[in-house]
Amino acid sequence: MAFSVRSVMFTKRKIFVFLKTTRSFFSANNNILPYQRKPKSNKQWRNSRKKSSLSKHVSWEDRLADVVTPLWRLSYDEQLEIKQNAQERILSRLCQDLSDDLCPSFRRGKTSFPVLNILPSPVRDGYRNKSSFSVNRGVDGNPKTVGFYTGSWREKNVVCVNGDHLLNMSEKHKQVARCYQDFIRMSPLEPCLLFHSGGHWREITVRTNTQGHTMAIVYFHPQTLAPEEVAVHKAALVDYFTSGPGSVCQLDSLFFQENTMTRCTHEVSPYQHLYGQPYIYEKVLDFKFRISADAFFQVNQAAAEVLYGTVRDLCIPNIDKGGERTKTGGTLLDVCCGTGAIGITTSPRVDRIIGIELVEQAVEDARHNAALNNILNCEFIPGKAEVVLPHLMNQFSSTDQLTAVVNPARSGLHYRVIRAIRNQHAIRRLVYVSCKPEGEAMRNFRELCCAPDPKKKLTGRAFTPTLAVPVDMFPHTPHCELVLLFER
Numbered sequence: 001m002a003f004s005v006r007s008v009m010f011t012k013r014k015i016f017v018f019l020k021t022t023r024s025f026f027s028a029n030n031n032i033l034p035y036q037r038k039p040k041s042n043k044q045w046r047n048s049r050k051k052s053s054l055s056k057h058v059s060w061e062d063r064l065a066d067v068v069t070p071l072w073r074l075s076y077d078e079q080l081e082i083k084q085n086a087q088e089r090i091l092s093r094l095c096q097d098l099s100d101d102l103c104p105s106f107r108r109g110k111t112s113f114p115v116l117n118i119l120p121s122p123v124r125d126g127y128r129n130k131s132s133f134s135v136n137r138g139v140d141g142n143p144k145t146v147g148f149y150t151g152s153w154r155e156k157n158v159v160c161v162n163g164d165h166l167l168n169m170s171e172k173h174k175q176v177a178r179c180y181q182d183f184i185r186m187s188p189l190e191p192c193l194l195f196h197s198g199g200h201w202r203e204i205t206v207r208t209n210t211q212g213h214t215m216a217i218v219y220f221h222p223q224t225l226a227p228e229e230v231a232v233h234k235a236a237l238v239d240y241f242t243s244g245p246g247s248v249c250q251l252d253s254l255f256f257q258e259n260t261m262t263r264c265t266h267e268v269s270p271y272q273h274l275y276g277q278p279y280i281y282e283k284v285l286d287f288k289f290r291i292s293a294d295a296f297f298q299v300n301q302a303a304a305e306v307l308y309g310t311v312r313d314l315c316i317p318n319i320d321k322g323g324e325r326t327k328t329g330g331t332l333l334d335v336c337c338g339t340g341a342i343g344i345t346t347s348p349r350v351d352r353i354i355g356i357e358l359v360e361q362a363v364e365d366a367r368h369n370a371a372l373n374n375i376l377n378c379e380f381i382p383g384k385a386e387v388v389l390p391h392l393m394n395q396f397s398s399t400d401q402l403t404a405v406v407n408p409a410r411s412g413l414h415y416r417v418i419r420a421i422r423n424q425h426a427i428r429r430l431v432y433v434s435c436k437p438e439g440e441a442m443r444n445f446r447e448l449c450c451a452p453d454p455k456k457k458l459t460g461r462a463f464t465p466t467l468a469v470p471v472d473m474f475p476h477t478p479h480c481e482l483v484l485l486f487e488r
């Protein structure tokens with residue numbers, strides 16, 4: 001990989017400066033504005049942010065942009081620098097924690113590893129392939145407004161502002177949101193603004209692929225309506241988007257979910273397919289992926305190619321023998337595999353891929369995706385990784401060639417997953433992909449690297465972080481993906 005390398009050297013002085021200057025960029029709330037100087041105390045900081053976001057001189061649109069895309073006023077280079085610094089601070093804290101945690105290799109002074117320069121997103125604007133728009137009272141008081149919330153619930157000044165000006169939003173998503181707003185404004189049913197206060201129309205999620213195919217999912221609270229009554233409104237929705245004014249959106253697929261809770265899985269309340277194709281498809285690194293209504297897929301396709309290429313190279317470095325790339329063999333465990341993207345894109349380099357994923361539909365997609373790409377060496381197991389992985393580990397002996405990649409949700413991995421990985425001696429290489437490394441993932445990093453602890457049943461040798469690669473998946477926001485390689 002042709003990147004320049006920054007080294008994180010953890011001298012006492014740097015740690016002192018780090019602690020003294022500022023807390024992590026991501027602390028407390030991710031919306032800190034980079035051009036705001038952080039006041040001395042957290043209270044001052046919160047007050048200054050509140051004041052600035054509620055200032056009469058800032059338009060609602062700018063307030064929303066400051067919340068959803070807080071880096072939008074900066075050049076892309078400046079954004080990357082902020083993210084790079086934030087990742088370096090997080091990694092610096094990790095090393096500090098590890099040395100405090102009596103991690104032997106960190107005590108011996110091996111407290112530096114390279115942090116590569118952040119890999120930029122090839123697409124900076126309109127990159128989101130999935131957007132969820134809420135329904136609430138707009139700036140003009142209209143309760144049937146489709147957009148994003150801004151303001152504070154506690155201060156009762158929440159308003160819904162349309163997202164047409166947001167830089168990360170695709171034109172197609174904006175168009176579907178506008179049409180949905182027109183539709184619910186014509187509907188005799190009320191919007192569902194708060195769960196306990198009645199109303200029906202809730203948010204809409206829009207998914208698109210690089211070819212412009214579009215899926216919309218409308219969420220609806222049935223309240224006391226009978227199924228026949230709900231059916232009338234579903235039919236009106238289909239008419240609107242297929243032959244009415246909404247047909248300008250050229251939806252390829254329309255889903256409907258009736259739910260009485262904020263978030264419901266397909267298993268709890270099925271996604272009802274109202275119209276068109278049941279799936280959309282996306283291409284990543286020349287592999288084709290089928291995506292269901294509720295399956296996870298990276299929100300930025302172009303950056304996903306960068307991410308998956310990086311992860312693949314770190315999991316299974318491809319040995320170049322006389323100009324020919326060779327397969328290195330072994331097994332790759334893809335933990336929290338979603339629709340199978342990491343495993344499938346890495347499959348040509350290994351003998352076997354085993355993916356584990358909680359969401360049944362995503363597992364179905366992953367199996368389908370392997371078949372779609374004529375890949376025969378992938379298997380996908382549904383279930384919680386903390387339940388599946390400990391049993392799976394019994395299949396392997398310490399001499400097997402086993403690599404693991406984990407890409408959990410923000411809540412990180414269950415301790416049992418970490419323990420199963422640590423205690424399986426065959427795993428000498430582990431790639432951790434995290435979109436929030438400063439959160440629960442940090443706990444996982446420490447559990448991977450701390451000294452063996454029989455009381456916690458952590459008997460396997462400690463891992464050591466050896467390389468970090470930040471990848472920018474979310475331009476205009478402070479977030480990025482961190483790919484962290486651990487070895488032992």
Ligand SMILES: C[S@@+](CC[C@H](N)C(=O)[O-])C[C@H]1O[C@@H](n2cnc3c(N)ncnc32)[C@H](O)[C@@H]1O
Binds near residue numbers: 336359385409
């Ligand atoms: C950040 S996504 C990554 C998906 C996939 N690696 C990709 O790049 O498309 C995290 C995935 O972990 C799954 N997940 C969450 N908790 C899990 C658990 N306890 N066991 C297995 N999978 C889980 C989610 O359903 C989701 O698909």
